[in-house]
Amino acid sequence: MITPRRAARANGRIAVALRIVSAILTGSLVTLGVASTFVAARLARRVVTPAARLADTRILSLDTAAQTITLSRNPDTSLPGRYGLFTSGTENYLKLGTVLAETDTAVTRKLLTHIDGDARLDADAAFSGWYFDRPEQLQLPFTNEVIGTAIGPCPAWLFPAAEDTGRWVIQIHGRGSARSEALRAVPVFHDLGYTSLAVSYRNDGEAPRSKQGTYTLGATEWRDVDAAVSFAIRRGAREIILMGWSMGGQIALQLDLNSAHRERIVGLILESPAIDWSEVLRYQAGLLHVPKPVISFAIGALSSDWGAPVRGPGERIPLDRLDIVSRADELKHPMLVLHSDEDGFVPSGGSHALALARPDLVTLEVFNTARHTKLWNYDQERWSRAITDWVEALDVKTAAGAGS
Known part of the structure; x- marks a missing residue:
């Protein structure tokens, strides 16, 4: 038989548990709201803030004898046609020609800008549709x-x-x-x-x-x-x-x-x-x-x-x-x-x-x-x-x- 005292104790424990659950849920919602606001702010500011050109590919190898360059593959670097490539090092912009070879992870293209044998290029690069840069x-x-x-x-x-x-x-x-x-x-x-x-x-x-x-x-x-x-x-x-x-x-x-x-x-x-x-x-x-x-x-x-x-x-x-x-x-x-x-x-x-x-x-x-x-x-x-x-x-x- 459940006595009134036992029932009161049980109800008290339930009330404490509900307050704990409520606090957890409230905290989670606040955390979620803060996180959502942060993400929204990042997204909004990204849209309107002018930014430096971001690298979207990597130079995997450079063959100055054959005048070819191998880039990491992405939907742009594997496209047929003529393009440009923003680089850093001894060159800051290269013209690229046709795709000569490709794998699941890499694309080799003809260089249309002549590169000397002592050229040194950083790995990070940005693929471009400009082609002409001057x-x-x-x-x-x-x-x-x-x-x-x-x-x-x-x-x-x-x-x-x-x-x-x-x-x-x-x-x-x-x-x-x-x-x-x-x-x-x-x-x-x-x-x-x-x-x-x-x-x-x-x-x-x-x-x-x-x-x-x-x-x-x-x-x-x-x-x-x-x-x-x-x-x-x-x-x-x-x-x-x-x-x-x-x-x-x-x-x-x-x-x-x-x-x-x-x-x-x-x-x-x-x-x-x-x-x-x-x-x-x-x-x-x-x-x-x-x-x-x-x-x-x-x-x-x-x-x-x-x-x-x-x-x-x-x-x-x-x-x-x-x-x-x-x-x-x-x-x-x-x-x-x-x-x-x-x-x-x-x-x-x-x-x-x-x-x-x-x-x-x-x-x-x-x-x-x-x-x-x-x-x-x-x-x-x-x-x-x-x-x-x-x-x-x-x-x-x-x-x-x-x-x-």
């Missing part, structure tokens, strides 16, 4: 220019057309990149009779640093490129194409939506563009196996006033304004979008959605196998032909419109 390598006339912007002078390279046609292309590099990214496109436009202006913008390592020193993913950077549009107009540009890679594509789209010089813009070319940053951030965080609630928290911190303690010194990013699919009705100019379904960094879903939303404006050229901003490298002939055909058709349409 304007002199194009063997085309160019001048160094300075674009005056609200944050200070932004350097640019100007490649004049052989004859002044009044047609310009302004080329906009992507996040964590620089003007050299655009050099691949200059010969194509030179053949088409266009003057090319490869620009820089705030916080890219060449242009001035903003007060916060962080990216806004196109929300403010477009103003620096708009100053380049004004520069081009003062130099005689009558028709301007905007061409952007990755985040540069978003910058071009923000120009198309916001520039006071929209009447001079006749078209856009977007390569591997970030059409909707929320989609891009969810995709990239998924690659890092970040839990979905943490991703949502990080995105909220980036775009909200309350998120300042999480995202750090950067200003709020209006991600709704950077969702171009939702703003597709506001677009006015034809555009060519080049994107690989196997991009691996910026998913092509936004490009497909934009093409569906505005089939009257968007021509979508879909690649396979090629990786992010490396479409020229993977298939230079197709990439160049797609741009040439589109620009020639645009020129005909623009000329017809001007004559009507």
Whole structure:
């Protein structure tokens, strides 16, 4: 028989046990919340903070007699085509040619930059789609220019057309990149009779640093490129194409939506563009196996006033304004979008959605196998032909419109 005293003792023990369990659960939830906030803060700050180029491969061997290099294998280093490699040691940049041999862990490629026998390279390296890293390598006339912007002078390279046609292309590099990214496109436009202006913008390592020193993913950077549009107009540009890679594509789209010089813009070319940053951030965080609630928290911190303690010194990013699919009705100019379904960094879903939303404006050229901003490298002939055909058709349409 259970006496009242025994029942009271049992209830007391149960109450103590429940308090212990409650304390453990509360502590676990607090720990989980702190950990989630920490991860979200790391994710948010990683997105907006300009960073040095990170090594993504290793040099396993260098054969200067055969002029070959062996790299650790990853989805980029095993691609066919021509690429670049950021290195350190006696060389800081190499041009790479075709794949000569490969295993499950290594890829041997032809060196297109001659390396002397006494060369010494550090193992860590970064694979690149730039290929050309200096304007002199194009063997085309160019001048160094300075674009005056609200944050200070932004350097640019100007490649004049052989004859002044009044047609310009302004080329906009992507996040964590620089003007050299655009050099691949200059010969194509030179053949088409266009003057090319490869620009820089705030916080890219060449242009001035903003007060916060962080990216806004196109929300403010477009103003620096708009100053380049004004520069081009003062130099005689009558028709301007905007061409952007990755985040540069978003910058071009923000120009198309916001520039006071929209009447001079006749078209856009977007390569591997970030059409909707929320989609891009969810995709990239998924690659890092970040839990979905943490991703949502990080995105909220980036775009909200309350998120300042999480995202750090950067200003709020209006991600709704950077969702171009939702703003597709506001677009006015034809555009060519080049994107690989196997991009691996910026998913092509936004490009497909934009093409569906505005089939009257968007021509979508879909690649396979090629990786992010490396479409020229993977298939230079197709990439160049797609741009040439589109620009020639645009020129005909623009000329017809001007004559009507």
